[in-house]
Amino acid sequence: MQVHLIDGTYELFRYHFALPSHITGDGQEVGATRGVAGSMLMLLEEGATHVGIATDHIIPSFRNELYEPYKDGSGIEEELKSQFPLVEELLVALGFVVFPMIEFEADDALGAAAEIAAADDRVERVLICTPDKDLGQCVGGKVFQLDRRKGLVSGVDEVREKFGVPPESIADYLGLVGDTADGFPGLAGWGAKSAAAVLARYGHLEDIPPDPADWDVTVRGAAKLGATLREQFNDALLFRLIATIRTEAPTIENVDELRWTGPRPELAEVAARLDAGSLVERADRLAAKLA
Missing domain, CATH: 1.10.150.20 (5' to 3' exonuclease, C-terminal subdomain)
Structure with missing residues (x-):
């Protein structure tokens, strides 16, 4: 078994700057949201079975109490910021397990879930999917870091070399x-x-x-x-x-929770509202292969 843990906040930023704008009829920017969702389905199409996606439900965290100048999201443009709850809603509707962080950050959730997954004897490899250098501290044993955009997998030797x-x-x-x-x-x-x-x-x-x-x-x-x-x-x-990554962040109790078993009933409604109807067919096609 291989586990993929995704930095959803990083993905949202990446697609916001990589894809053209897409505005719904009610004026909502959804380009990055659609991009992230499509990328997660691509992960399944490439063979992933157990996927967890960490997001920053709010930007400030306990670290802002430790150090006031720490990032607080104040510089994020509204077109991007408004998509934070949308991407969580769409990913959940697609059937993915999402860890929306409030007190902690997405990085903490990735480290916490990686620790739990690596402790399971059935898991052969855990891939933390983000280029964020902070997560290099979690690499070791079964845990690797994957930069999906570059296709680079980093283990202990690669972290030390970098x-x-x-x-x-x-x-x-x-x-x-x-x-x-x-x-x-x-x-x-x-x-x-x-x-x-x-x-x-x-x-x-x-x-x-x-x-x-x-x-x-x-x-x-x-x-x-x-x-x-x-x-x-x-x-x-x-x-x-x-x-330092805080591995007590709330995520999962068991790696089986991460198995993708198909979309949820509300997907059609959510996808229609976000002009993401094409994702429904892709999700249904993947689910049919599980039957």
Whole structure:
């Protein structure tokens, strides 16, 4: 058994910027919603059987309480923002299991569901479908990361090759270099190369010697970097906490919940309202193969 876990929020953004606008008769933009739904059916057509889709039901999360500048959705254009509830409604009608996050984020749901799925002896591989670097920390064992757009599957070796650190150090790495997409800056002067060099040797923030004279790796500007880390160590810990996937996010209890068994009765009505009638035939055709 193979499990696909989809970052629905990422997919919605991707299709919003990749597809032309499509406005319904009542003035609602639905282009990205239709694109995501079609992509999920394509996943089934390609052979997927167990699929879970995580979404950000609301953009703010517990991380905004930890760090006020953290992303809050204020810059998202209304044509995209208005589709968040629509894509959830359409995906559920299509018969997919959706994890709509409120306190947590979609990334947390992906990590939580991956942990549950990987613990099942029947599961051979779990694919977290997103290019988001945060999810690299969840890779290992049966869990892989899949960039569907590029067709790239990343395991432990690929994560280490890309970032210079193993999955277990990804959150520490982000604590140093920051993540502009999520709205936290990291520490001044710490870039990808310096963070990778130090963390490849020491693993976690707490294990980096306070005095760079004690570092047994060569890093350009080590004295200044060490001073910054000492002075802003609590900031680094905060940023690491923000970057850490919370696997207690509510998702599923059993991997069997993720098996796609066909569309729900309300699909025709929902699809008609969203000008997505062509999806009904595709979903019915897939369901017929299950009979």
